[in-house]
Amino acid sequence: MNHIKFVVAGALALLGVMVIGGYFADPAPKATDQESAAAGGTLRIGVDGTEPAYYKVDGVTKGFDYEMALGVAEGMGAKPEFVVMDFSELFTALEAGEIDMIGAQVTETAERKQDFDFTAPYFVTYLSFLTPESSTIQKRSDIDGKNIAVVEGTIHERYLNEQYDNVNVIKAKDEDSAVKAIQDGKADAFFYDAPYTAPIRERSPIPLKEAIVYPADDAPIGFVMQKGDPRKDQVDDVLAQMILDGEWLKIKKEYFKEYPLSDVFKDKGV
Template identity: 30%
Template sequence: MSSITTRRFLQTAATLVGGLVLAACSKQEPAQTASPAPAAPAAAPAAKVYVVGTDAAYAPFESQNEKGEIVGFDIDVVKAVALKAGIEVKFVNTPWEGIFNALTQGDRDLLVSSITITDERKQTLDFSSPYFDAKQLIAVKGDSKIAKFADLAKLKVGVQTGTTGDEVVTKLQGKESANVKRFESTPLALKELEAGGVDAVVADNGVVIHYVANNTGSKFKTVSDTSFAAEQYGIAVKKGNADLLAKINKGLADIKADGTYDKIFASYFGATAAAPAAAASK
């Protein structure tokens, strides 16, 4: 009995130990918590819209149509440049008197407004490659005896404030001359010529030619002078904005290379850019 009892005891113990081992082996791992779904990617920031300042009183380069839209040669050029550069632009009418401050203060990202590239302006602005050749022109009444720029030395001359026309007439007559009559825009100066308030107007030749052609009742004529220096327009950006300037210059080079610039030029001036054509500058 003793040996049987011991054997059974051992068998029973073995059975219990085996059950425990099996139970341990069959124990399930705790359920894993599901990982949270990845967050949706953040929406891409909206593309920057570059604000372009322009004095829209300078047809055919920049003006407002009957709908109030800003149109003109400069506008079409910048639109084409922006398309090539892959940037978006918005044009804002900006008075000439404050246009450079608007750029410096960051209210405008770039300027296109028949702006002549000068050494003085390059001290505070950066310019694109030139996109238009320009020269000054004298407007007088049809019966005027004025034949050259020097004839204006002691006459009343209308100019647009702060333009290169203003500069050359001031240099001719002197800074203290009361005969230099300054206006907010060239068309206003030309209206004053029509009214007899000034003897002549010196301004950008493209603008003068456009005005004379579209106001035949004024009976104006134009007088050119070899003393007027050749000028060039540039698109202006804030000093040091190399990234934007590079984009503009690339876009400008592209539209000149593929013929887009010549098409725009011809639509306004009836000739290719390589040929002599009416030009303008501020």
């Protein structure tokens, strides 16, 4: 009888430990913390719905980042789910676990790498100078000594100061204000990311041309993931395979055929 009491008492004590331990234990990891994508799970990709990264034509989804993310998900055996939001909301959503990865032409910087992991690059930043059609600016050396408009708060001002001599930076609040500076004769050119200049030229009140386009090999673009996400290695492996088997180049030619090939991808065997 005493033996039974001890067994029951011991069982109740163990149950109490389990309940208390379960109460104070760390919560179960979220699905986004697992390598579920490799086992056919869902990979949620945050995008900002901007051409040429992710957009729709007659109801058909297109975009360079869209097709690259599709290739990554397929290579991982995952089901892609695209979540469209403003660019400013993407990093907060990633931190909160609402998305698993950002695919929105995000340039890798030292500041961003402090808080997030970047995959291997799947593109590089391409920079351009928009000028009036009558401008004599034709090559990068022509920029020295000129008045160049940039959107305030972007990295373009730093690039100008680092890569060019004797450039007068004209800060504008947005793209249209930069074009207005050219129209008013205050700026000779507008320095911006090349992939996003087409709509600017279309709505410009004056005829503009993309006088210079070149890759910034020190500004790689990668998918952004939470720190320590084990799926990053899988993404890197798939990206390497997409580059080696020619899929990356096929997608690049579809959206950026006119852009010169970056040395970053020449070094990878493209």
